[in-house]
Amino acid sequence: MGRAGFNTTLLLAITAAAAVGVPVFMADQPIAAIRDELSEPNDFSSIADERQRSIAIFTEMGKVLQHPRCVNCHPRTNRPKQGDPPHPHIPPVARGPDGLGMPAMRCTTCHGEKNFSFGGGRGSLPGAESWHLAPESMAWEGRALGEICEQIKDPQRNGGKSLSELQRHNAEDGLVGWGFEPGDGRSAAPGSQELFGQLTAA
Amino acid sequence: MAKFALTVNGSPHEVDVDPDMPLLWVLRDELGLTGTKFGCGIAQCGACTVHLDGQAQRSCVTPIEAAAGGDIVTIEAIAGPEAKAVQDAWIKHDVPQCGYCQSGQIMSAVALLRETPQPGDAEIDAGMTGNICRCAAYVRIRQAIRTAAETLKG
Numbered sequence: 001m002g003r004a005g006f007n008t009t010l011l012l013a014i015t016a017a018a019a020v021g022v023p024v025f026m027a028d029q030p031i032a033a034i035r036d037e038l039s040e041p042n043d044f045s046s047i048a049d050e051r052q053r054s055i056a057i058f059t060e061m062g063k064v065l066q067h068p069r070c071v072n073c074h075p076r077t078n079r080p081k082q083g084d085p086p087h088p089h090i091p092p093v094a095r096g097p098d099g100l101g102m103p104a105m106r107c108t109t110c111h112g113e114k115n116f117s118f119g120g121g122r123g124s125l126p127g128a129e130s131w132h133l134a135p136e137s138m139a140w141e142g143r144a145l146g147e148i149c150e151q152i153k154d155p156q157r158n159g160g161k162s163l164s165e166l167q168r169h170n171a172e173d174g175l176v177g178w179g180f181e182p183g184d185g186r187s188a189a190p191g192s193q194e195l196f197g198q199l200t201a202a
Numbered sequence: 203m204a205k206f207a208l209t210v211n212g213s214p215h216e217v218d219v220d221p222d223m224p225l226l227w228v229l230r231d232e233l234g235l236t237g238t239k240f241g242c243g244i245a246q247c248g249a250c251t252v253h254l255d256g257q258a259q260r261s262c263v264t265p266i267e268a269a270a271g272g273d274i275v276t277i278e279a280i281a282g283p284e285a286k287a288v289q290d291a292w293i294k295h296d297v298p299q300c301g302y303c304q305s306g307q308i309m310s311a312v313a314l315l316r317e318t319p320q321p322g323d324a325e326i327d328a329g330m331t332g333n334i335c336r337c338a339a340y341v342r343i344r345q346a347i348r349t350a351a352e353t354l355k356g
Contacts, residue, residue, distance in 0.1 A: 123244070125244065
């Protein structure tokens, strides 16, 4: 295939992927360098109706909530996923009774308090303070954004958090923040934790 | 480079290394403890497993700055009733074939039995799933852990 043909094919593939909302990763572009955008709260100020504005803002937050960096550790089973696109975690690990893994195979057996770059110069092992799975009651995988909204506002399922505690969690929690700085080899959640916190507050 | 104090197998050490140097290479290259093996370097095989503050830890992805100050135990000094039971069971079942992964397998098995003295097959599989054996000695490994658990029952 000639160079012109390749470029035409690539353009068609990107156009098709964009049309159906599939993230496009260029083979020669580091995944970590691809960063989607996240709107600011002010961008929604033109929506006069409060309910409609709230829905629009939460839909924007959904770009983060439904991003693989978040959903992979909010699984509907007892096993996390990893990668872009998500696939079962390798090696196969399990939630365990406390959400911290199984005996001899704890999350912290491999995951430290910060990302660890592999010696070969490509890729990294993700890490953040208190690496763990979200509780079963906060499983988001496969759920619609509206269901996730109800879930995270429900103290019975969100670990007893009030709305202000939820906002603080989104704005300050280290594991949430990791999603925006996930290390080499995986795409980052769009925007920043600061902006995500502002959207939550709005 | 920076200096780090650490306790390995009960002895204090000080090393002057890059803070990002994996614990594995500190153990092997700086301290000469070569029982812990390099397998993959990306926490996928378990050959590098040691104990850090009593928990199984993949030393190939643990920077020394994260391990410093911790109590590190390697295959050279693993001891106690669980370790003895595992050692005896490993001999009884003639577990190793090529042997390369065995120090990691044993460190994980001892960590498993310390937390779960009487593990069922599912718990053994869950605890040992991160330790790969290229000789596929998995059936003997599981049987030896069962035997060790029986020994510990007394």
